[in-house]
Amino acid sequence: MRWSLALICAAMVGCAVGNKPCPDDLESFEAAVHTPVFAKDCVLCHVEGGAAGSTRMVLAPSDAPDRVERDLATVRALAGEVDPNGLPLLLSKPSGQHPAGHGGGRIVQVQGEQWVALEEFVGWSTGSADDCDLDPDLDAICADGAPGPRVLRRLTRAQYDNSVRDLLGVPSSYGASFAADLRVDGFDNDAAALIVSPLLADQLRVAAESLASDAVDSRLDELLPCEPRDGEATCAADFIETFGRRAFRRPLTGEEVGRYHALWRAVRSQDGRFEDGVEWVISSMLQSPHFLYRSELGARQGEGFVLTDYEIATELSYLLWNTTPSDALLDRAARGELSERDTVEAVIVEMWDDERSLAVLPGFVDQWLHLDQLALVTRDPDVYPELTRALRGQMKGEVDRFVAALAAEGGTLEDLLVDKRSFLTRELADHYGVSWEPGPVDLEGFREIDLTGSPYGGLLTQGALMTTHATPTSSSPIHRGVVVRERLLCDDLPPPPPNLDTSPPPVDPSLSTRERFAQHTELAECADCHDRIDGIGFAFEAFDGIGRYRTMDGQHPVDDMGEIKQSPSSDATFQGVDGLAGALLGGDDLQRCYARLWVRYGFGQDHGALTCAADDVAAGHDQGQLPLAEGPLGLLRTRHFTERTGEPGEASVGWLKPGERFDPGEDPDGGGGGDVELTIEINNDWGGGYCADATVDNRSDGSVTWSILHDVGGNISSIWNAKATAEGSMVRLEGDDWNATLAPNEVASFGFCVDRR
C-alpha cells in the first residue's frame, strides 16, 4: 500500500496524496536529509564502484552537478519499502535493525537526529506524514524535554542474579550463564533487545525450579511471614502477598493472589506438604513476566503516562543498586514518597550514599569502554608471558576501585582522566614499574598509591584500557583511537570498506609500531576514517600491548605525538596521553558524550528527545567539570524519570486497583466431614465460562473409588485427570484409572473448563 503511494508520488511532481501536498522541494530535502545523512555517511559506500555500489541505492558522486536531484529520485524510490518487521527500509538498514543486516553496519542511531530526519523524509515521500515539514524540529522537542515511550525492560543477566540473591537469600550464578543478549551500542541493557527467546525461557525454567528448591530447603523459615500450623491456606496467601510484592516490585491484586494460591493448593493437595506448594509458587513467580520485566508503563494522565511510585522505586533501585527494590524502598513507594519531588530527592541522596551504589560507576565504565572484554582478549603468550589471568583480574580491580572512589568523593571527568592516584596490587605496581610502599591492603591486596612522578595517572593510562585495546602481539593505535573516537567523542565509525587488505601490518623489527600503522593512512580509501582514528591512537604509543610504559618500541624511540581531527570541538595536536587528556577536557564533546551514553545505559533506550536531556545535563557544567555521579543522578532530573509517552490505544497498568482481597478458604485437610471432599477453585472466569482446579480428598478410613454428582453451572468443555458425564443438569465427576481409587487421606487433583449455559 505504502509502496504504491510512494511510486505514484515519486513519479509525479507536486502530486497530492489525500489532502496533503508533497511539494518537490529540493532545498528542504538537501538541508534536512541530504546533507546531514546521505551526503555525509551513505555516500561513502553507496556510490558507483563503492562497497555498496551493487545495491539499489547508488548515489551520485559528490562532484555531480545535479547530485541532489538525482539522489532525491534514488532514495524516494526506496522510501515506501519496508522490512519484514514493517520498518521502512531507509530506517531499518542504516540503523542496523534489518534482519538481513546492513553491509555498512550501524550508521544511524535509533531516534537520533539522522533517524528523525529519515523518518520525516519517509513520511513525506509516502504521504503518511501529517504535513510536508521536512525540518525535524529538535529544538522544540528539546525545549519541552519530552520523555521516551513506555517500555517493559527485561532484567539483564546480572540484574537477574542480583535480584534472586536479594529475594531468596541464596546466591545465583544462573543469570551469568543465560543466553547472551543482543548488544546495542556496546550496552547489554537495551530495552528493545532484551527479550525472552526460546532458549532463555528454558534456562529460566531450569534456574527457577532449582533456586526455588534450594530456597525452600535452606531458608523457608526466613521467607515465611507466618506459621503454617496456624492455618496453611491463610499462611500460603500471606506468603504469596509478601513474597509476591518483593518479586513483582508492587502489591499483587486479589486476583493475582488467587492465581498463585490455586497453584499452591493444587501442589499441596497432591504432594501433601505445605512447602511443596510454596516451592512451586516461588518457581512460578521467578518465571513470571511481572518478575522478568521491569514495568515502565505507568498510569494514563492526559495524553501521557506517569510512572507509579512502585515503578519509580524499581527504576531507582536498578539504576543505583542494580537490583530489586528493598522492602524499605517499597514501603516508601506505598506511602507515595517517590512521586513527590521533595521527598524523592532525599531518597536519592540516601541511596547514593549507601555503599550499594559503589558498583554503579564501575558497571557503566565496564561496558562504556568495552573493559568487559579484558578477560577475553587474545594475547600471544610468547610475546606477553607476563599477562596472567590473575594480572588481568587485577587490572580490572584497579579500574573498579578508581572510578568508584572518584564517584563517591565527587570526582569529575577531569579527575577521571588526570588523577594521580590509583589502587594497585604489589604485582600490578611491579608490572607498571611504579614504586610500591608497603602498607595496609584490602582483601584482594590493593592499596591506594600516589603516582606523582610516574607516567601513570588517570583512566587512559590504566592497564585495563591499554590491554583491552591492543593486538595479540603489539599495541594498536587503531584500537585505541577507535575507542576514544566512538566512546569518548561519540563519533561512530563505519566498518572498513571491503575489497581492501585490512590485515594488521606484520611485525617488522625495522619499523616502529607507529611507522607500520602509519602506512595505511596513505591510501586514499582509508584516509578519511583513519584521519579520525590514528592521530588519537598514536598518543598511546608509550604504553605497550599489556599497558607497560616504554620509551623504546623495539629499537625505535617512542613517538607519541597525537592529533584529534574532524571533531566538533576537540581538535588539537598534543603529546602523549597527558596531552590527549588535555585536548579532550578542552572541548565539549567528551562531556556531552559521557552524558549521552549514560542516558543510553541508564534508561535502556535512545529516544531522540532523551539526547536533548543529556545535553542539558552536560551543559550545566564547565568543560570537564561534570561530576561522574551526574551520569546516573542527572537522569533523575529529566522528565523521563517519572513520565512516558504512549499511543491513544494504550492503557494504564492493570494492577492499580488491588481489587477484592483474596479469601484463602479452608485448609486442604482442615474442616471437611463426609467420606470424600470436593474442592473447586476457579482460576479463570471470563463470564461466558470458567476454568477451575479441583481436588477430591478421601477423609474416610478406608479406600474409596470416588464418584461425585455436582452442579458446575454449565457444560464441561474440557476436563483433565478426571472424567465427566452429564446427568440431567448435573455432572458426574469420576477419576481416571490412576486416581479413581484413593487411599485414606489421599487426594486426587483434576481440572476442567465450563461453558455457562
Next chain:
Amino acid sequence: MNTTRRKFLATAAGGVLAAPFVRLLGPTAAEAASGQAKRLLIFFSPNGTIPRLWKPTGSGGSYRFGDGSMLEPLQGLEDDLLVVGGLDFYQATNHEGGMGAMLTNGTGPETSGLSLDQYVAAQLGAGTRLPSLELGVLTSAWGGGVQTRMSYGTGGVLMTPDDDPKNAFTRMFGDIAGGEEGVQRLFARRQSVLDLHRDELRDLHGRIGAAEQRKLDTHLDSLRALEKQLEPLGDVCEPLGAPTGLDSRANDQAPDLLAAQIELAVQALACDLTRVASIQFSHTVSPTSFTWLGISEGHHSLSHAADGTAGVADFVKCEQWCAAQFAALVQRMKDTPDPDGEGSLLDNTVVVWTKEMGDSRAHVCTDVPFIIAGNGGGAFRTGRYLDMGGISHAHLLVSICQALGLSNDTFGNPDAGRGPLSELA
C-alpha cells in the same frame, strides 16, 4: 524440585559421548532413495577462506582434495560430498553482511527474513519435540548481534545458539525418561505454570504499544516451545550420557565442546527430537585462538594474513582442523542409522558446511564456499565439485528447501534469482 530422577552415566571430562547410543548401522541396511531428504544439519565455521588454498583439484565427477589444501582432511569422503564453489551473496559484503545474508539471502515475500534453518523448521518442525536445535561453540562472548548470530526467527529475532552441551542435553533428553507418575505430575505442574504466565502475558498485552506487544509475542512463542517439551516422546532412543566437565566459555576447550555438540546434533536427529539442527563454531571476526594446534594468534587476524607470511600457514592449519571436524561429523552421520529404519542418517539428511565470506583478505562475499554432504534422500548427486561461476547462493538455498520437500521457488530477496541449482541433481 526433585527433577533429577534419572542417573545418566557421566562420561569423563572432555565430555565426548563416546559410546554409540543407538544401534550401529547393520550390513543389511538398505539405501534410502525416496528422492527427498527428511532432515537438515547446518555446520558453520568463520572468517571466510583463501580460495586458492581451499579449492579442490579437478572438476565434476573427477576431483580430489589436494595435499596441503584446507580440505585435505576430507580426502576419502569425495563420493559423499558435493562441493560447490562460485556462489555469491546477493547485495552483501564484508563480515557482518555475510553473516546476515549467509542463511537468509536478505528478505523477500517467501521467507520474510527467516534463515534457512528457521524457514525449514517452520514447515517441518511442528511434530518434533524441538522445532529446531541451535548449537554453538564460543558464540556469545561478544553478546548477541549481527556478528555473532546466523539464525533468524520470526520478526528478525536472533536465534541464540546454546553453547553449553550439558544444557542442550537437558533440553533434549532432560525429562523424557523415567515416564512414571512423578514425571506426569511434574509435567502437569509445569503446564499449570505455563498457563498462569500465559494469562499474565495476555493481561499485559492489551495495555501496551505495538513494539512492546511484539516483545510479549516472542515470549508467548517461547512458552509454546517449552510446552512442546512437556509432550511425551516415547521410546525412540536411549541416551547414554550427558556431556560433563566442560566449560562452555573456555577457548582452549573448543575441540571438546565442538565434538560434544556434533554428537548432540547427531543424537537429536537420530532420535527424531528435531528435523533441523545447526552447529555454529564461533562467529565472524572470531577471536578464537586455535591454541590446541599451538597457534596463539586469533583466527580473525590469521584470516587476513598476507601471502607468504607464517600467518597464512597457520590459517591453513586452522581450516584443516575445521575440515577434520566436518569429516568426523559426516562419518558419524554415515555410521548412524536413520530413525525411520531406512539407510543411514546421512542418506536422509542434507548436511551443509557454510561460511560467511569468500576471500577473507578482501572481505568479500563472492565465491563463497559450500560443501553439501549426503545425497539428500536422492535429491542430490554427490561425488562432484561444481564451480557455479558467480551466481547467487539463493539458488542453493532453494535447492536445499526443495530437497526437503518444500515448494518455494525463491529464498530471501527474489531479485537474486529464482529456482534451484539444477546442477545439484
